[in-house]
Amino acid sequence: MRALFICISIMVFAFTEHEKVQASVNHEVLSNQLNTFMANDPNLKGAIAGISIRSALNGREIYQHNGGIRLRPASNMKLLTAAAALDVLGENHTFFSALYSDGPLKKKTLHGNLYLKGGGDPTLLKKDFDQMAEEIHKQGIKRINGDLIGDDTHFDDVRLSLDLPWSDETTYYGAQISALTVSPTKDYDAGTVVVTVYPGKKQGDQVRYTITPKTNYVKIINHAKTAAEQEKKNLTIERVHAKNIIKLEGQLPVNAKEKKEWVAVWNPTRYALTLFKQSLAEKGIKVTGKIKTGVVPDTATVLTNHPSMPLSQVLIPFMKLSNNTHAEVLVKEMGKVVMGEGSWEKGLEVLEDTLAKQGLDTGNMVMRDGSGVSHVDLVPASQISQLLFSVQKESWFPAFLHSLPVAGIKEKMVGGSLRYRMKGLHVMAKTGSLSTVSSLSGYVKTKSGETLIFSILLNNLLDGDKGKRIEDQIVRVLASQ
Known part of the structure; x- marks a missing residue:
């Protein structure tokens, strides 16, 4: 594992140190190769392909095919969300969870309610609840003569994004968004x-x-x-x-x-409370009251708190595994931090403002969520490639780059959704797929040593899997230059 980490670190360094390499790709040859491929692939008949290729050195667009046409980005939307979150929240940003009480502790009994307040952490696990229960057990609490109350008001109570299809509502990638939620495994599929x-x-x-x-x-x-x-x-x-x-x-x-x-699950807040009550019982702490939702009173006392891993680490499962829930949590968190409201409306407003500062033409885009699950999201490939160029100047760029799936690396939290694709190529990129949509955008090291930025958005496909083959072939052409 240490050798793998060193290998990936070297790859990240190689992508961030391209300034010393002179542009060497023959643009005419590249254009001819890509145009020939696009014209002859039968799977593109009746489909729409948006492609934008830039030099990572100077940002010049060296090839485009419908690059300015607005298309559904699928999970390539997460590139925009991740960049904005790093810019707005910072790579060291953490989410919080905390326990409060509103009554006195006498003879090992808490005479009052116990409050579990969620701060949007999508990485909480059952073992974290076990730890919190252990900590209040050490404080002498063995019985709670009151209710167990969950406070999820850090975000609003809108659970599903505007365009989430009803058929996705029960799936892990369509989970409800709550400020108080819990994940079953270290893939962190919250809720x-x-x-x-x-x-x-x-x-x-x-x-x-x-x-x-x-x-x-x-x-x-x-x-x-x-x-x-x-x-x-x-x-x-x-x-x-x-x-x-x-x-x-x-x-x-x-x-x-x-x-x-x-x-x-249905109602992730109550799910989290149920698991926490189970953790309390396993530590010998009895709750005499009911499970409820409410708001922590101003007079309540903090018993313990649990900070999440920093955002730079949250980005790994978010981007490698293309976690929709994380994307929507980040949108709401940006709204909460900047505008005091953890909602999609305010979060998307912050997202748009932040992307505009990166030089994107947000007036030429439609953004309805942070994950790209919406079929209404529309982004031109040229805007995604522009973002991938502009973020290179940011101090948080190594964290952004490190979060991208690495082609051909089987370790899940490294290769992610590219772990079985393009083996042998130096590619770090974000995948995306919806019904009839496939996308891939990121960075590729060419044979001549230059780094190219690419964005490939394929819409109206009959077979999404064949879209992946098209993307891989295009990237192989880039890598061969």
């Missing part, structure tokens, strides 16, 4: 549980399952059966709309591999 399904011991048995973290907040209805070994896997794991009921349907053959599904 979800992981359901893992295994075949039974013999044909006809119900399938077996586990839930991570272990919780009774969701209920499993198991209609799935174990099929014969030669039969096909046909298993669905879906949550019922507006309920925390997850249905298992279909079949899993004997000896088949486990199937995992990350499922978004």
Whole structure:
């Protein structure tokens, strides 16, 4: 792992030290190669491709194909969100979570309510709740004669972005946004549980399952059966709309591999409170009252707090794994920090103002969220490549660059969504995909040693996977220069 870290550090250094390399790409040759490829690929027939290639040395656009046309960026929108968050919040910015009480402690009993206040941290885990429970246990609290109250007012109460499709509402990438939420694993898919399904011991048995973290907040209805070994896997794991009921349907053959599904919960605030109450119970702390939501009173006393990892580290799972929830949290956090309101409306206003300072023509763009899940988002490829050029001057650029997936590196938190693509090339870039949309934007080191910036937005595709092949081929042409 240390060798891998050194390798990636060298790659980041190489991309940031390009000033000493003279531009050497033959623009005419490059244009001819790309134009020929674009004209002959049958998968682009009926589709729209927006491409912008710039020199990382001077920002000059050396090739464009529909570069000024507004297109759906998919998760390439996260490049804009990450850059703005680093600029507005700073790479050392942390999110907070804290415990408060509004009553006295007498003989190991807290006579009052216990408040869990969320500050938007998307990286909270069950073990963090265990630690917080342990800390108040050490303070002598063994019983709480009051309610457990969750305060999620750091953000507004709008849970889903404006254009999120109803079909995405139960998926991990469509999880509800709350200032008080919890993740099941170190992938940090906040507001979800992981359901893992295994075949039974013999044909006809119900399938077996586990839930991570272990919780009774969701209920499993198991209609799935174990099929014969030669039969096909046909298993669905879906949550019922507006309920925390997850249905298992279909079949899993004997000896088949486990199937995992990350499922978004309904009401992540209450989910977090339920898990925290479980942590309290595991530490021997009894809560006599109910689980509620409310606001921490001004007179309450802080018992303990839990800061998150810094933003520079949050960006790793955010960008490497293309985490939609993180993107929307960052938009709301920017709104909260700059304008005092943790909402999409204020956050997107801050995002637009910040991008304009980076030289982007925000009047030529439509931004409806921070993740790119919206099919209404519209950004020209030339604006994304302009951003990737302009951010190179910022002190936080190494953190931004380090967060990008690295092509061909299988380690998940390094290669991310590019870990199985373009092996052997020096590429650091952000992927993106929606139904009919594929995108890829970032940096590539050419054969001659020059760094090129590229943005490729492919819209109206019949097959998104073929879009990835198109992107990879274009980047290979760039790398060969």
